Amino acid sequence: LANCQVYVLTLSNTDILKADEMNFELLLQAFHSTAVTGLDTCLRKPLVATCGTDKSVRIWNYMDKSTDLFKVFTEEVYSISFHPSGLHVLAGFSDKLRLMNLLMDDIRPYKEFAIKACRECRFSNGGQGLAAAN
Secondary structure: OOOOOOEEOOOOOOOOOOHHHOOOEEOOOOOOOOOEEEEEEOOOOOEEEEEEOOOEEEEEEOOOOEEEEEEEOOOOEEEEEEOOOOOEEEEEEOOOEEEEEEOOOOEEEEEEEOOOOOOEEEEOOOOOOEEEEO
């Protein structure tokens, strides 16, 4: 496969199943399929955020060794930073810097800043300020 992931499909009833009922599922945990460009840890929760050239942002729980959240964007992601509360991430994209909320099942953009190709971004220690460089 193009994204270097391992999928599984049950072949027991493939003759009688409809095409929309045959779903491939990940066999193992999904990883970045290309280079990882950013990584940050959360201060208050057992979480790690990563981003990569595969245009994805992943939130990992290092206690459970699992992926909590995963989202693929249309632009390449260069850098990422966790807010000290663990409820927000700051991500530097090729076109903008985005402040995003971490929801139960989604990573949703909240505010965008006109900083292109942001290679480094960081929240302040208290989380009240941020810094970014391109």
